Structure formats: C-alpha cells, structure tokens
Amino acid sequence: MSASYTGQKSYYGDGMAQNIARRRRHGRVWHILFYAATTISILALIVLLLNIFNAVFGFVLIEDEVPPTELAPGGDLESLSQGELISLLEEYLSVGLIRRFNFEEPLAERSVTDLAALVQVRIVNPTVIEAWSLQESLFQSDMIRAEHAAHPGTRVQFRSWLSARFLVSPQNPRPQLAGIRTAFFGSLWMIIIVIVVAFPIGVAAAIYLEEYARSEIWYNRIIEVNIYNLAGIPSIIFGLLGLAVFVRALEPFTSGTVFGGVDPTTANGRTIISAGLTLSLLILPIIIINSREAIKAVPSSLRESSYGLGATKWQTIWHHVLPASFDRILTGTILAISRAIGETAPLVVVGASTFITVDPKTLFSKFTTLPIQIYQWSARPQSQFRNVAAAAIVVLLVLMLSMNAVAIIMRNRISKQRRI
Amino acid sequence: MSDPTAQSGKIDFSPKPRPHEVAIRIFLFVTAAISIVITLGIVLELVKESWLFFGDPEVSLWEFLTSNEWQPVIGKFGIWPLLSATLMTSTIAMLVAFPLGLMVAIYLSEYAPDRVRAILKPVLEILAGIPTVVYGYFAVTFMTPLLQSIFGNDIVDVYNTASAGIVMGILILPLVSSMTEDALSSVPRSLRAGAFALGATKMETSIQIVVPAAFSGIAAAFIVALSRAVGETMIVALAAGAGPNFTINPFEGAETLTGYIVRISGGDISYNSVDYNSIFALGLVLFIITLTLNFISRRIVEKYREVYE
Structure with a gap:
C-alpha cells in the first residue's frame, strides 16, 4: 500500500516539482524587475542632482582685458x-566715468578693498570665455590644457558658480556677473502674499466644510467636488x-495707479500683487x-466635551478644534507654499x-522669481548661463527642502506628542 | 391643581439668538464659496476670450478642429500640430512612468522591508517636490545630450519631444507610484493570506490577487497622471521645441499646447489681438481635456471600487 502511495506521489510530485520550480523562477525574475524599477527611480533622482552639481563647480577659462x-x-x-x-x-578710465564715481562716493574716501574691486571690474574686466563642468574638470584636464594653450593671454581658474556674490x-x-538678488526678493514677496491671502481663506473654508457644512445639501456638495476639480487643473490655466x-x-x-505713487504712463498690471x-x-x-485633513483628525470627543460645558459652536472651534489641529494645518500649509515657490x-x-535689476520694493513693482530666472537662464543659448541656472537651482532646492524639512520635523513632533 | 407644565413653559428653551455666530458662519461659507468663484472665473474668461477668438474673421471653428497647420502669421489656426505634440509627450511620459511606477509601487507595498520603505517613500516624495522647471533644465542639459549621443546628432534634434516626454515620465513617476501604492496597501491582508494558503507564490499573489483587487485605484492613478502630463508646461517649454510641428517623429521638435501658451504670453502680448485670444482658446481645450480626465478617474473609483469588510 505504502509503496503504491509513494509511487503515486512521485508521479504527481515530478510535474508539481517542475511546476513549482518554474513558478519560483518567475517569482524571482519579477522580484528582480520590481527591484530594478525602484533602483531606476532612485537613480533618476541621483542623476538629476549630480547633473546640477556638475554644472555648479568647474574650471573656467578667463580672459582679462588688462592682466592684473x-x-x-x-x-x-x-x-x-x-x-x-x-x-x-x-589712467585707464574716461574722465566722465571718474566724475560719476566721485559723485557716487569720492574715490579718495573709498577703502582699498572697494577701490581694488572697482579696478578688478572696470580695468581688469575678466570675461569667462569657456566653462567646464565638474566632471570635465576632474577627468579631462588634457582637453582643458589644450584649450588654455589655444587661447594665449588667458588663465584657468576653478570657479564655484554658487557664491556669496551670486546671492x-x-x-x-x-553670466559671470549675474546673480539672483532680485529673483530671491521676488520669491520672498510671493511667499508673503500667499501666506496673507491663501492661508486665512483656505483655513476658513476648511473649517466651514468640516465643521458647518452638511454634505446632504446640494451647494455644499458642489463646493466639495469643485475644490477637488480645482486641485487637478493645470497651473498654466490659473x-x-x-x-x-x-x-x-x-x-x-x-498696477497701483489708483493708489498713486507710481508713474501711470509706464505702470501696468504685470506686478508682484497680480502674481502673488x-x-x-x-x-x-x-x-x-x-x-x-488636519481638522478631521481632531477627535469628536473633544468637541462634545466642549459643547457639554455649554460652549457655542464657534467657541468650540476657536478654543479647542483649531488649537488641537493647528500644527497639522501649518504643516500642510508649508507644503503648499513650497509648491507655490517652485511654480513657474x-x-x-x-x-x-x-x-530687471532693481529690488522689488512695493506690491506694484515689476517682478521675477527664482524659478523664472532658472527658466530664462536655461533657455539662453550661451552655455555659461546653464552654470548660472544650476547655481540658482541649488538655491531654490535648498529653500524648498528646508521648508519641507521644517514641515516634516513638525509632523514628527506632533505624532510623538499626540494630545488625545 | 397646579399645572407643572404651565410653569416650565415659562422657561424659554428656544436657542438664544447669537448674531455673531451667524455672522461667522456666513463669513466661513463665503470663503468656501470663493472656490466656486474661481472656477466660474476660469470658465468665464476662457469661454469669453475663446468666443472672441472664433469670432475673428480669420478663424473658423471647423478649421481649428480639423486643420493640421498652426501658423498665426498667415492666419492658419489648426490645433492638431499642438495637440499631437501634447499627445506625443504625454504618451512617452506615460510609457515611462506607468510601468515603472506600478513596479515601484508593487515593490514598496508587497516586497520591501519596513526599513527600506521608510527610506524610499521620503525619497520619492522629494522627487515629487522638485519644481518642474528643474526637470526642464534636466531635460535640456542631460536627457537631450544623452539621446543625441545614443542615436546621433543628425537624428535627434536639439529640441525634441522624446527628451521632454522621458523627463516628464520621471516627473510623474512618484505620483503614479504613491497613488498606486495607496491602492495596493488598502487591499486587505486576508486576501493575500488566502492566496498564500492556496499555495500561491509571492509574485502570483501580488500580480494575480492584489493588483486586480486594487484595479480601480491603479486606473485612477493612471488617469490622474495622464492629466498631469497633459497640463505639464515647463519641461516642454524648455525641451520640446518652440514651433508648431505636425509630426510623429519623437526626435523632432514640436510645440505643445502648454508650450505655445507660455511662449506667446511670455513675450509682450497686446490685448484684443488674435494671439492673445488664441492662448485662451487653447487653454479652454486644455481645461476640457484635464477636467474630463479627472472626471473619468473619479467615476472609475466610484464605480469599480471593491469594498471590503
């Protein structure tokens, strides 16, 4: 009996063993595929960042008008x-120019450092005629030397396109003199306007939808659906x-013309306030x-105990619901703002x-922001503007990442000390 | 006999009028209704300017919808060159993002140990948070030279839809993978346990049980990602080329709907010109496409969602 049983088992077992081996093989292949896909995604991020850093640093070939x-x-x-x-x-500059400098601040009263900087810019007047990426600087020094030899009277210098002067x-x-000062102030203005305008309205609307609106009523449902639709509309339509x-x-x-203080002949609506x-x-x-989401996370027991003590609806919201959810609201808002400063x-x-080269001073100034500078520099044909764009990208990413980091740290602190 | 109800009837239990509570409620309602005003404003402006555009004697709606020539200078307004470029970049982007995103999501939800997931998910969030203009820079400075070095300079133009599409795929990959992962992890454990108990391997469980069970979420992710790709602007503005071109060659430059809007509005545009009105007509087309896609994705979720428990 037992012999025939084992025989039968091996008869079926053979096919099954093969089948199982095949299925396991498939499983391994797919596992590798899934793993590879994930690796490719991470690699994409790494390549993206390396590509930027690659352009921020590197040797440049400089030609001086007058060698120092x-x-x-x-x-x-x-x-x-x-x-x-x-x-x-x-000796080197025209009389008119000297007179202008003297008018701005008498040369005799300027410090040696200032004067040396002036000589550097006005007389030495270095021009970057060729820029290499970090990778080329590290691994293709022969090419750089050949290029240097081909341009007599030039010097090779290691340059970080991201510098204090750039900021x-x-x-x-x-390109070698370009900086992001105006763009940075423009982005700062955007953040301020968004905080002042979108944050209070957004939170108030959220309070209405979570605490007051009954979703059976048709207009509340329309508002709700509409908000999700708005979130899906491409930014260019806005x-x-x-x-x-x-x-x-x-x-x-x-344009600020009704408030006065701006020149009505040149003023138009393309201002900071419109953009913000x-x-x-x-x-x-x-x-x-x-x-x-933040308000939803507040447990209803909190509201009920407040009502139980006789508080009105708004007292409950103002004194209990909002304080309990405020840190989450802030986190969500920071993430939203970091999206806003990246919008182009x-x-x-x-x-x-x-x-524009003047700082935006009022709500009615012309504006530019960091992402717009990056766009314009990337679109320029001169390759050196690519290096400038890369440096600006680093500033933008640092700004956004530090905002996101603040949001994540706040989120983690909340989940550690959850109140209820 | 005294009537106690008559006495208690003197106590007023009706709600005390609280005008400021009502005022606050009205104020909050108004803030919520602003979103409706925004939508109405968008629809109104797009339709109004499009009306002016089609009212122009140079433009006919029929030509707009059928012609494959877009050359405002000589009065030719056919949307197909722009629309085909948009379809091209979006298709390439989806070909990159969907398989990769789906596989990343399956790996994260079914295979990855908790520690790996705790590292990978924030990394993908970072990828999703990078501004699109940075991806545009990446397309111009990395992807296009890469494609040129693979296929040759004479085949791949400096501006081409392939480079823009691939980079756009990288951009929407985190969106696909995070939405898909949410859908996969909401499939209950019991389904997986049942499959394992019947002797299924991990791969069979993932692909034949979990993925079909999360179908509605995955389909929604696909469509939301597609709508994002159609509306994506900065990558195509930088990398896809600055001239309408009716072609199916991905290595040629071709301007998309969004790319055209950005280029025209970026210059000094005068109001009441055909150019000004045309970008609103194209915006209306874009708006209709993305709204339809979003609508379909919501319907899929509502209609095909498997409800467990």
Missing part, C-alpha cells in the same frame, strides 16, 4: 596703496485666469484639502519681467 600682473606686482591689487589705485583708475548681485547680461482678471481687468488696482494673487488662487485648493508657468503667463 601689469597693474600690480604679483597681480595682487589689494597690495597697492589707495593713491596708486586711484591713479590706475584715472547678492542683481541680474546681469554677462496663469491665464490671472492674466485676464488681475493683470488686465483689475489693472488700475494691480494668482499663486494664492493656485494653492488655495491644496491648503483647503490639507487643512480639512503661471507666473510666465501673468507676465514676469525678463530683465
């Missing part, structure tokens, strides 16, 4: 005295809305959705300035 070695022993301009620097300036200089048509409403229809207000309001509309649905398309449509 001709001006000072060893080329060290700061070793010269004040008098020597002034005579250099007078504080305004825009400049020459740009068109901003262009038609804020820039064009409300031009007297958004457009971005506010864009992230309003996101703030509402995030805030609703709607601002291009609203009409960001292509070239």
Whole structure:
C-alpha cells in the first residue's frame, strides 16, 4: 500500500516539482524587475542632482582685458596703496566715468578693498570665455590644457558658480556677473502674499466644510467636488485666469495707479500683487484639502466635551478644534507654499519681467522669481548661463527642502506628542 | 391643581439668538464659496476670450478642429500640430512612468522591508517636490545630450519631444507610484493570506490577487497622471521645441499646447489681438481635456471600487 502511495506521489510530485520550480523562477525574475524599477527611480533622482552639481563647480577659462600682473606686482591689487589705485583708475578710465564715481562716493574716501574691486571690474574686466563642468574638470584636464594653450593671454581658474556674490548681485547680461538678488526678493514677496491671502481663506473654508457644512445639501456638495476639480487643473490655466482678471481687468488696482505713487504712463498690471494673487488662487485648493485633513483628525470627543460645558459652536472651534489641529494645518500649509515657490508657468503667463535689476520694493513693482530666472537662464543659448541656472537651482532646492524639512520635523513632533 | 407644565413653559428653551455666530458662519461659507468663484472665473474668461477668438474673421471653428497647420502669421489656426505634440509627450511620459511606477509601487507595498520603505517613500516624495522647471533644465542639459549621443546628432534634434516626454515620465513617476501604492496597501491582508494558503507564490499573489483587487485605484492613478502630463508646461517649454510641428517623429521638435501658451504670453502680448485670444482658446481645450480626465478617474473609483469588510 505504502509503496503504491509513494509511487503515486512521485508521479504527481515530478510535474508539481517542475511546476513549482518554474513558478519560483518567475517569482524571482519579477522580484528582480520590481527591484530594478525602484533602483531606476532612485537613480533618476541621483542623476538629476549630480547633473546640477556638475554644472555648479568647474574650471573656467578667463580672459582679462588688462592682466592684473601689469597693474600690480604679483597681480595682487589689494597690495597697492589707495593713491596708486586711484591713479590706475584715472589712467585707464574716461574722465566722465571718474566724475560719476566721485559723485557716487569720492574715490579718495573709498577703502582699498572697494577701490581694488572697482579696478578688478572696470580695468581688469575678466570675461569667462569657456566653462567646464565638474566632471570635465576632474577627468579631462588634457582637453582643458589644450584649450588654455589655444587661447594665449588667458588663465584657468576653478570657479564655484554658487557664491556669496551670486546671492547678492542683481541680474546681469554677462553670466559671470549675474546673480539672483532680485529673483530671491521676488520669491520672498510671493511667499508673503500667499501666506496673507491663501492661508486665512483656505483655513476658513476648511473649517466651514468640516465643521458647518452638511454634505446632504446640494451647494455644499458642489463646493466639495469643485475644490477637488480645482486641485487637478493645470497651473498654466490659473496663469491665464490671472492674466485676464488681475493683470488686465483689475489693472488700475494691480498696477497701483489708483493708489498713486507710481508713474501711470509706464505702470501696468504685470506686478508682484497680480502674481502673488494668482499663486494664492493656485494653492488655495491644496491648503483647503490639507487643512480639512488636519481638522478631521481632531477627535469628536473633544468637541462634545466642549459643547457639554455649554460652549457655542464657534467657541468650540476657536478654543479647542483649531488649537488641537493647528500644527497639522501649518504643516500642510508649508507644503503648499513650497509648491507655490517652485511654480513657474503661471507666473510666465501673468507676465514676469525678463530683465530687471532693481529690488522689488512695493506690491506694484515689476517682478521675477527664482524659478523664472532658472527658466530664462536655461533657455539662453550661451552655455555659461546653464552654470548660472544650476547655481540658482541649488538655491531654490535648498529653500524648498528646508521648508519641507521644517514641515516634516513638525509632523514628527506632533505624532510623538499626540494630545488625545 | 397646579399645572407643572404651565410653569416650565415659562422657561424659554428656544436657542438664544447669537448674531455673531451667524455672522461667522456666513463669513466661513463665503470663503468656501470663493472656490466656486474661481472656477466660474476660469470658465468665464476662457469661454469669453475663446468666443472672441472664433469670432475673428480669420478663424473658423471647423478649421481649428480639423486643420493640421498652426501658423498665426498667415492666419492658419489648426490645433492638431499642438495637440499631437501634447499627445506625443504625454504618451512617452506615460510609457515611462506607468510601468515603472506600478513596479515601484508593487515593490514598496508587497516586497520591501519596513526599513527600506521608510527610506524610499521620503525619497520619492522629494522627487515629487522638485519644481518642474528643474526637470526642464534636466531635460535640456542631460536627457537631450544623452539621446543625441545614443542615436546621433543628425537624428535627434536639439529640441525634441522624446527628451521632454522621458523627463516628464520621471516627473510623474512618484505620483503614479504613491497613488498606486495607496491602492495596493488598502487591499486587505486576508486576501493575500488566502492566496498564500492556496499555495500561491509571492509574485502570483501580488500580480494575480492584489493588483486586480486594487484595479480601480491603479486606473485612477493612471488617469490622474495622464492629466498631469497633459497640463505639464515647463519641461516642454524648455525641451520640446518652440514651433508648431505636425509630426510623429519623437526626435523632432514640436510645440505643445502648454508650450505655445507660455511662449506667446511670455513675450509682450497686446490685448484684443488674435494671439492673445488664441492662448485662451487653447487653454479652454486644455481645461476640457484635464477636467474630463479627472472626471473619468473619479467615476472609475466610484464605480469599480471593491469594498471590503
């Protein structure tokens, strides 16, 4: 009996064993595929970041109009005295220019450092004629040497396109002098307007939808569905809305002419306030959705105990629901704002300035922001603007990542010290 | 005999009028209704300017919908070159993002140990948080040269839809994978346990049990990602080319709907011109496409969702 049983088992078992082996093989192949797909995604992120860093640092080939070695022993301009620097300036520059400098601040009263910087920019006037990426700088030094030899009178210097000077200089048509000062202030203005406009409206709408609205009523359902639809509309459509409403229809207000203080002949609606309001509309649905999640997380026992003590609906919300959910609301809002500062398309449509060098001072100033600078620099044909764009990307990513980090730290602290 | 009800009837139990509570309620309702105003504003402006556009003697609706030539300078307004470029970049993006995103999601939800998942999910969140203009930079400075070095400079143009599409795929990959992963992890454990008990391997359980059970969520993820790809702007504005071109060659430059809107509005555009009105007409087309896709995705979730427990 037992013999025939084992025989039978091996008869079926053979096929089954093969079958199982085949199925396991398939399982392993798919496992590897899943793993590979994940690895590819992570690799994409790494390549993206490396590609940026690759362009931020590297050797550059610089051509000086007047080599500094001709001006000072060893080329060290700061070793010269004040008098020597002034005579250099007078020797090389036109009388009119000197008069202008004297008018801005008398040369004799300027420090040696300032004068040396002036000589550096005005007389030495270095121009980057070729820039190499970090990878080329590290591994293709032969090519760089050959290029250097082909351009007599030039020097090779290692340059970080991201520098303190880059952060504080305004825009400049020459890549090595360009900076992000105006763009940074523009982005800062956007953040402020979005916080002032979208945050209160978004939170108030979320309170209404979570605490007051009964979803059986038709208009509440419409509002709810509508908010999810708005969140799915491409950002460029919001740009068109901003262009038609804020820039064009409300031009007297958004250009600032009705408030006075701006030149009505040149003023138009393509201002900071138009752009900020457009971005506010864009992230309003996101703030509402995030805030609703936060308010939803407050347990109803808290509300009921407040009602039990005789509090009114608004007292309950103001004194109990909002304080209990406020940190979550803030986290959601920070994430929404970090999305707003990365937005480019709607601002291009609203009409960001292509070239401004003055800081935006009022709500009615012309504007540019970090992502717009990155867009414009990336679109330029000169390759050196790619390096400048990469440096600006690093600043933008650091700004966004630090905002996200704040949000994540807050989220973790909340989940550790959950109240109820 | 005294009537106690008559006495208690003097106590007023009706709610005390609280005008400020009502005022607050009305104020909150108004803030919520702003979202409706935004939608109405979008629809109104798009329709109004499109009306002016089609009212222009140079433009006919029939030509707009059928012609494959878009050259405003000589009065040719056919949407197909722009629409085909949008379809091309979106298709390429979905070909990259959907299989990869689905596999990443299956790995994260079914295979990855908790520690790996705790690291990978924030990494994908970072990928999702990077501004699109940075992806545009990536397409121009990395993907296009890469494609050129693979296929040759004479085949791959400096601006081409393939590069824009692939990078757009990387951009929407985190969206696909996180939505799909949510759908997969909401499939109850008992289904997997049942499959294992019947002798299914891990792969069979994942692909034949869990994925079909999460079908509605995965389909919704696909459509939401597609709608995102159609509306994506900065990558195509930088990498896909700046001129309408009716072609199916992914290595040629071709301007998409969004790319055209950005290029035209980025210049100094005068109001009441055909150019100005045309970007609103194209915006209306874009709006209808994305709204339809979002609507379909919600219907799929409602209609095909498997309700467990």
